[in-house]
Amino acid sequence: MAESYRRGHPGHALFILPYLTAFVVLLAFPLFWSIWLSLHKVDLFGPGRFVGLTNYTRVLADPVFLQAFRNTILFVALSVPTLVALGLFLALALNRTTRTTSFFRGLFFSSSVLSVTIVTLIWRFVFIPRDGLIPVIFEQLGLQPINFLSTSGWSLFAVGVATVWWCLGLPMMLFLAALQQIPADLYEAAALDNASPWRVLRRITLPSIARTIMLVTIIQIVMQFQLFGQAQLMTNGGPNGTSRPLVMYIYETGFIRWDVGKGAAASELLFLIILCAAMVQYIISTRKPEVRE
Amino acid sequence: MRRFLLCTAAMAALSWSSFAHAQTVIELQRFFGACEADYGKVTDVSSAVGECGIITSLINKFGADNPDIDVNVTTVEWPGYDQLNAQLASGAAPDVVSIHYSAISDYQARGLIEPVDEILAAQGIDPASFTDAARSGVTKEGQMFGLPFDNWTMLFHVNLNLMKEAGLVNADGTPILPKSIDEFFAQGKQFKEKTGKPYLVQILANETAVYARMLYTFLQQQNSDFFADPTKIKLMTPEARNVVEFMKRINDEGLTTPGLDYAAAVSAFANGAGGIAVNGTWLIGDYVAQSEKSDTALAGGYTVYPVPQLFPERDSTYADGHAWVLPKKDRTAEQTAALGKLFKFLAENDFQWARTGHLPAVKAVFDMPEFKALPFRDNIAKIAETGRSLPAEVQRQFAIQDIIGDEIGAAINGDKSVDDALESAESRINDLLANI
Structure with missing residues (x-):
C-alpha cells in the first residue's frame, strides 16, 4: 500500500485538474494571449495586424513609459525598505501575549482589510490643501502648507505614505509568525550569558528570521511594482507624470487610448521585472536551510 | 386532483x-x-x-x-x-x-x-x-x-458677496468681469488686495480636464485652427503660447487657489474661498441652492456667466x-x-434636464417661459451660439484631454517651460492619433 502510494498513479493527477484548469484559463492563457497582443496593432474590439516588435520599440522610445518606469523603481526602492523596517519594528514591539499587544496587532492590521478606494479617500482628507489634516496642522504651526498631491516629488511621497499605511499589516503578521517560531531556549541561553538586547537582536532574532525578511522583501517588491489604485485615485499620476506608475501607464495606453498592443508590450516588460523578483523568491525559498547547531 | x-x-x-x-x-x-x-x-x-x-x-x-x-x-x-x-x-x-x-x-x-x-x-x-x-x-x-x-461648457461661477467686497460690481448688481487679459490681471489683483483671497477657484490637481477645456476656449477666441487636420494637432503656435503663458501667470501671481482637486474646488467655492469658480454648467443648480440658504458664503450672492472673451478675435467657448x-x-x-x-x-422632457444647468438640446426649450424663468439662463444663453466643440472627426478626445492636462499642468507649475510643454503635448497627441 505504502509502496503503491509512493509510486503514484496516473489517476491521481485528476486531483490537480480543478486547479490546473483555473491556472491555465486564468493565468497561462491570458499570459500567452497578452504576448500575442503585444506583437499586433490591435484595439479592444477586433483582430489586429501583426507588427512584430514595433510595439516594444514604441514603448521603449516613449518618454512617458521611461518616466513611469523610473517612478516605479523609485517607489519600490523607498516603500519596500520602509515596509520591511516598520513591519519588523512593529512585530518586535508586539511580540508579546498581552491584551494591549493583541489590540495593537489588530489595529495595525486593520488598514490592510480596507479597499484602495477607502484608503485613498482617507489620505485625501489628510493631504488635500485648505481643509486637509496636514494643511490645518501646518497652518496652526504657522508653516507654509505644501501641496502634497500636486507638487512634483511630494505627490509620489504622498502615494507612498498611503501605501505603507495600507500594506503594513501583512509584513507585520509574517514577522510575528516568524518571531514566534524562534526557540525560547536561545533567548534563555542569551540571558544566562547576560547578552544585551541589541546583541540578542543581532545575533539571535535577526539571523533566525533572515529568510522571512527576504520573503517579505520579495513579496513587497512584487506587490509594489503593481502600484496602481492609490496613484490613480490620489494624484491621477500627476503633476507632470511624476507619480504615474507602470501599471497606470499600461491602463492609460490600453484602455483610454485603445492602443492595446502597446499596452500589452508594456505589460510584458513589467511581467519580466516581476518574474525576476519572483525567481529570486523561488531560489531563496528552495535553498536548503542552514543546519543549526 | x-x-x-x-x-x-x-x-x-x-x-x-x-x-x-x-x-x-x-x-x-x-x-x-x-x-x-x-x-x-x-x-x-x-x-x-x-x-x-x-x-x-x-x-x-x-x-x-x-x-x-x-x-x-x-x-x-x-x-x-x-x-x-x-x-x-x-x-x-x-x-x-x-x-x-x-x-x-x-x-x-x-x-x-x-x-x-x-x-x-x-x-x-x-x-x-x-x-x-x-x-x-x-x-x-x-x-x-x-x-x-444637452450642451455643457465651463463657466465663471461668481461669488457676488466677495466681488462686492472687492469693488467689482456694477451699479445694477452685475459683476464686473474682464474683457481682456490686462483687465483680467488688474481685476484679479484688485480682488486679492481687497479680499485677501484668490480671484479664481480652479481644479488644478488630479482631474486636469479643465486645462484642456480652457486651452480650447482661448485658442478658439484667437481663431486658431489647431485641429485643421483632425489627425494632427498644432500647438507650437503663438496662440497656444499666449494661452499657456496666461494660465501660468494666473498661478504665478497667486490669483488662483492652488492644488485643489474637483471635489475640493467645488466645496471651496461654496465656502467662499475665492471670487470666481471655473467649473461646469452642471453646478448651477447646486450653487443656486446654496445661495438660497442664509448661512452660506454664497447667500444671496451668486451668479454665473460664460467664460468671458479675453482675446479680441471672436467670442467663443469650448462646449461638449x-x-x-x-x-x-x-x-x-x-x-x-x-x-x-x-x-x-x-x-x-429636455426642459427638466435643463434645470441641471446644462443647455437644452431641444431648440423649443429655449423659448419656454419655464426655462426663461430659471435662474441666470439669460446670462448663459449665448453659449448656444458661441459654444464650439472640436471637429467631429477628431478621435480619442478624452485621451488628448489627459495629455494636455499633463503637459499644461507641468508648464503652469513650472516643471517645464511653456515651449517644452507645448512641444511635448503636440508630439504625444500626434503620436496617439497616428497610431489609431
Missing part, C-alpha cells in the same frame, strides 16, 4: 405568457451619479434637483408611464468608458448608454454604435428640432449617432454635451420601439 393540476399549470402558463408578452426589457447604462436612496421611487420630476436626481426621476417616470417596458439602469462611475469598452469587447453591451459628444467619434469610427435616424423618424422626432450645437455633436458622416441631450447612443447589438422590434419611446420621452 388531475383537473386541479391541469388548471394550475394552464393558469401558470397563461400568466407567464402574458407577463413575457407585456414586458420589454431595455438595459440603460449611465453616469451622472447614484442617488437611489433619495430618488429611487420618485416620479415627480419637477421635485428633483441635480443631475442625478433629475435623470433618476425621469427614468422612473418613463417606467411608470410605460408599464410594458422595464428599464434596467446600471450606474457607472464617470465617465464609464472603461466599463462600456469591456462590455462591447465581450458582446455584452447595454441597449442604451450615456456618452459625451466628444467620445462618439471613437465608437462611430469603429462601428460600435448604431445610427438613430430611423428610430427618431419612427417617433416623429425632427432632427431640426435640436440646436445646431447639439445636432452637430452627434452627427457623423451625415447620420445622427445618438439622441442629443451629453447624448444617448445605441451600442450595436441584436434587438427585438419591441426593444427598438421601446428605445424610440424612451428617446421621445427624453426629448420631450
